[in-house]
Amino acid sequence: MSNICKAFEMTDTKEQREHFSKLEVVERFGDECNGKDLYKHHEGCRILKRCPECDALVLCQYSVLHFYEDENYTDYFSVASREEAVELNEKYDGYEIEKEFKGKKILR
Ligand SMILES: [Zn+2]
Secondary structure (H helix, E strand, C coil): EECCHHHCCCCCCCHHHHHHCCCCEEEEEEECCCEECCCCCCCCEEEEEEEECCCCEEEEEEEEEEEEEEEEEEEEECCHHHHHHHHHHCCCHHHHHHHHHHCCCCCC
């Protein structure tokens, strides 16, 4: 499976959010790998998800910033396989993956 979820090409943020809300959980990777945090800011986690419409895999990185109120951020990375997602977890922490990932991504 090496399809790319069409949400990565969407320019309308609302439409994009709606599409991403249909993603289904494939595997939860938790919040740490090899001593690296799998999130930015204060807490979070990574979850591999699948888009049922595009039959594509998306690695989602959820991060929470504790400020006056909690602020939630989600990064989306288009991955071709579970193996690619695992490799990214092993190599990059929450900030590094944003910089180093070369494929389609949406950072927020
Ligand atoms: Zn999709």
